[in-house]
Amino acid sequence: MNSRPPDRLASRLHDIPPFHVMELLARAQTLQAQGRDIIHMEVGEPDFPTPPAIIEAGQHFLANGQVRYTPALGLPALREAVSNFYASRFAARVPAERIVITAGASGALLLAVAALTNPGDEWLLTDPGYPCNRQFIQAFNGVVQALPVDALSNYQPGLEQVAAAWSARTRGLLVASPSNPTGTVIDKSVLDQLADLVAARTGSLIVDEIYQGLVYEQPAETILSRRDDVFVVNSFSKYFGMTGWRLGWLVVPEGYTRPIEMLAQHLFIAASSPAQHAALAAFSTETLTLLEARRSIFAARRTALLQGIRGLGLHVDTEPAGAFYIYARVSGICRSSMTLAHRLLEDAGVATTPGLDFGAHRAEEHLRIAYTADLTRIEEALQRMRSIM
Amino acid sequence: MNSRPPDRLASRLHDIPPFHVMELLARAQTLQAQGRDIIHMEVGEPDFPTPPAIIEAGQHFLANGQVRYTPALGLPALREAVSNFYASRFAARVPAERIVITAGASGALLLAVAALTNPGDEWLLTDPGYPCNRQFIQAFNGVVQALPVDALSNYQPGLEQVAAAWSARTRGLLVASPSNPTGTVIDKSVLDQLADLVAARTGSLIVDEIYQGLVYEQPAETILSRRDDVFVVNSFSKYFGMTGWRLGWLVVPEGYTRPIEMLAQHLFIAASSPAQHAALAAFSTETLTLLEARRSIFAARRTALLQGIRGLGLHVDTEPAGAFYIYARVSGICRSSMTLAHRLLEDAGVATTPGLDFGAHRAEEHLRIAYTADLTRIEEALQRMRSIM
Numbered sequence: 058m059n060s061r062p063p064d065r066l067a068s069r070l071h072d073i074p075p076f077h078v079m080e081l082l083a084r085a086q087t088l089q090a091q092g093r094d095i096i097h098m099e100v101g102e103p104d105f106p107t108p109p110a111i112i113e114a115g116q117h118f119l120a121n122g123q124v125r126y127t128p129a130l131g132l133p134a135l136r137e138a139v140s141n142f143y144a145s146r147f148a149a150r151v152p153a154e155r156i157v158i159t160a161g162a163s164g165a166l167l168l169a170v171a172a173l174t175n176p177g178d179e180w181l182l183t184d185p186g187y188p189c190n191r192q193f194i195q196a197f198n199g200v201v202q203a204l205p206v207d208a209l210s211n212y213q214p215g216l217e218q219v220a221a222a223w224s225a226r227t228r229g230l231l232v233a234s235p236s237n238p239t240g241t242v243i244d245k246s247v248l249d250q251l252a253d254l255v256a257a258r259t260g261s262l263i264v265d266e267i268y269q270g271l272v273y274e275q276p277a278e279t280i281l282s283r284r285d286d287v288f289v290v291n292s293f294s295k296y297f298g299m300t301g302w303r304l305g306w307l308v309v310p311e312g313y314t315r316p317i318e319m320l321a322q323h324l325f326i327a328a329s330s331p332a333q334h335a336a337l338a339a340f341s342t343e344t345l346t347l348l349e350a351r352r353s354i355f356a357a358r359r360t361a362l363l364q365g366i367r368g369l370g371l372h373v374d375t376e377p378a379g380a381f382y383i384y385a386r387v388s389g390i391c392r393s394s395m396t397l398a399h400r401l402l403e404d405a406g407v408a409t410t411p412g413l414d415f416g417a418h419r420a421e422e423h424l425r426i427a428y429t430a431d432l433t434r435i436e437e438a439l440q441r442m443r444s445i446m
Numbered sequence: 447m448n449s450r451p452p453d454r455l456a457s458r459l460h461d462i463p464p465f466h467v468m469e470l471l472a473r474a475q476t477l478q479a480q481g482r483d484i485i486h487m488e489v490g491e492p493d494f495p496t497p498p499a500i501i502e503a504g505q506h507f508l509a510n511g512q513v514r515y516t517p518a519l520g521l522p523a524l525r526e527a528v529s530n531f532y533a534s535r536f537a538a539r540v541p542a543e544r545i546v547i548t549a550g551a552s553g554a555l556l557l558a559v560a561a562l563t564n565p566g567d568e569w570l571l572t573d574p575g576y577p578c579n580r581q582f583i584q585a586f587n588g589v590v591q592a593l594p595v596d597a598l599s600n601y602q603p604g605l606e607q608v609a610a611a612w613s614a615r616t617r618g619l620l621v622a623s624p625s626n627p628t629g630t631v632i633d634k635s636v637l638d639q640l641a642d643l644v645a646a647r648t649g650s651l652i653v654d655e656i657y658q659g660l661v662y663e664q665p666a667e668t669i670l671s672r673r674d675d676v677f678v679v680n681s682f683s684k685y686f687g688m689t690g691w692r693l694g695w696l697v698v699p700e701g702y703t704r705p706i707e708m709l710a711q712h713l714f715i716a717a718s719s720p721a722q723h724a725a726l727a728a729f730s731t732e733t734l735t736l737l738e739a740r741r742s743i744f745a746a747r748r749t750a751l752l753q754g755i756r757g758l759g760l761h762v763d764t765e766p767a768g769a770f771y772i773y774a775r776v777s778g779i780c781r782s783s784m785t786l787a788h789r790l791l792e793d794a795g796v797a798t799t800p801g802l803d804f805g806a807h808r809a810e811e812h813l814r815i816a817y818t819a820d821l822t823r824i825e826e827a828l829q830r831m832r833s834i835m
Contacts, residue, residue: 197587
């Protein structure tokens with residue numbers, strides 16, 4: 058044995074907090090192996106299969122066996138298709154030239170942060186927020202400056218808050234709308250004011266629109282229909298039902314395509330070819346009709362779950378307008394959402410995600426519940442929760 | 447228009463040299479569009495399709511539409527399959543626990559470098575070498591220390607050279623065998639001495655074995671059959687014919703799996719599910735038999751190309767033992783391999799890669815010629831080259 062303990066890990070690895078939900082998942086698997094029925098409401102993955110037309114396009118592409126690298130920026134036809142989608146659905150003019158196809162939104166976030174962050178540069182991120190964002194920034198030796206948000210601010214950053222937090226070392230702001238874990242959509246005029254503020258300070262704004270199509274009270278939108286000086290992250294995973302394919306895209310402001318291309322060539326070579334060819338069928342009328350039907354199903358689940366958990370005494374101070382999550386406040390029921398998550402799993406067989414996975418700000422007061430299970434299972438989960446509360 | 451020029455790019459982007467071959471490729475495409483027949487010997491991608499059993503496994507997986515995220519470390523069955531492959535083909539005991547499935551060798555290199563590199567840490571890399579390695583290190587704010595290598599040292603680093611180059615800031619050494627662009631295999635005893643040296647200085651050794659199965663004068667090998675304190679990068683792209691799928695793996699020393707898993711969860715979520723399910727068929731007897739037949743074809747091309755270019759007056763001072771490249775010295779024919787590459791393309795319709803894409807050391811004296819075209823095309827290329835030389 059020549060092995061040593063990992064005593065020389067880079068410091069960026071010292072700061073990675075564990076995903077608490079993974080521990081819960083492992084426990085859920087143990088319970089399942091013992092024959093327990095577990096209802097999974099912790100997962101950030103739609104329960105629907107990939108739409109048939111996308112599957113068929115993937116299979117058709119595989120048939121001749123020629124599975125080669127694509128250009129680093131992605132298949133020209135797919136970049137065009139995304140550009141056309143922005144035009145037809147959002148009346149946004151986004152030239153294909155500014156669209157970079159990536160390995161999931163993960164690849165898009167990695168490229169954007171790598172291209173914009175020097176060591177010590179600070180990024181403003183909401184707390185709670187998508188936990189990986191913080192790690193992308195730390196990976197490239199940037200520094201995360203948390204913007205605590207809560208129900209009072211619709212779980213989104215406010216103009217005064219960002220202005221007050223902005224320092225000489227601030228490089229930019231990352232906003233997610235609809236957001237994970239809270240599902241809230243940022244007010245259009247607030248976002249525009251934030252974008253103006255960031256531009257005035259010669260910073261960069263990254264807008265995460267990966268839950269873009271999954272909104273229930275207003276039409277889906279994009280900041281790109283109003284301005285083109287922002288970085289936008291999007292994904293085929295959530296609305297398009299392609300999680301396991303690992304495909305997303307990044308829209309960059311004019312002039313950034315070439316440097317991002319060079320970075321992508323070196324760090325990724327290219328995104329998956331089967332995924333890119335399959336995704337060419339993602340914007341067909343057939344697929345979009347199916348996806349809109351699924352959106353209605355998510356809407357019905359959302360209503361049922363909101364009503365149900367409120368009936369159990371959980372609070373939802375700001376109703377989520379999008380994504381497929383409810384970020385419920387559990388104060389009054391228990392002092393720690395972590396404890397509650399464990400109790401729900403052990404006693405009710407319902408898996409959820411504790412707030413601590415999304416940050417520190419009032420995290421122990423909150424629990425994320427995903428409606429990525431069907432209505433029958435959601436009703437069953439509510440019934441089981443009721444029986445132990 | 448709110449767009450600004452990209453005046454605030456991270457400094458890591460200032461240091462990325464262009465891929466000269468891309469400029470040549472663009473010119474080749476222009477010529478092709480004009481009706482010219484171009485023979486592509488610049489490409490680092492096998493011309494064979496993905497083996498049928500792998501394609502079928504991929505299609506079978508897609509059939510039910512359930513294309514979900516896998517665990518961040520990869521499908522347990524695939525990690526087991528890779529472990530079994532090390533045992534059966536190389537008599538190497540590599541527990542599945544130490545195997546991390548990644549988005550190509552690119553993902554493996556990214557994870558290894560990110561996990562091991564603090565800002566300012568230096569890595570020793572050969573010049574010439576795979577150009578992306580330098581960018582992975584610079585991406586994570588490490589510093590590249592070049593080890594100039596040439597035919598005298600088999601284009602591989604030597605013990606005294608590494609010992610002399612090692613400084614207080616050196617974090618580790620990256621060795622590729624067979625190497626790109628030179629195709630040379632490092633001597634086993636030299637590699638073991640290098641590994642001892644690196645261990646003695648409590649550094650890390652990364653061995654790039656992505657061309658592992660493509661050797662023509664000796665059996666394929668792995669350092670893992672001799673020691674387990676190294677990081678090994680491998681890929682389904684080259685030997686297994688799966689470039690466009692973007693799938694590879696990283697073997698880590700004991701104790702590193704958990705930190706690498708956390709990093710992979712955040713930076714990638716997981717590698718492509720279709721690719722992982724397809725790759726389960728990569729180690730079947732049927733597929734391995736086909737891949738060995740392809741290796742014989744590569745061997746025949748290598749012999750023909752070596753003989754042919756020597757006949758043209760190009761020098762191959764050290765015969766490449768593996769990969770699918772010949773790194774030919776063109777001094778005596780012209781003063782700049784870049785000029786020659788352009789002339790070969792314009793006048794002979796043969797695309798090659800100039801040495802400058804792989805480093806600075808005697809780069810203008812060398813040209814990389816890939817035998818990823820069939821024998822007939824290789825003969826045709828040689829004939830055309832002869833006619834203009």
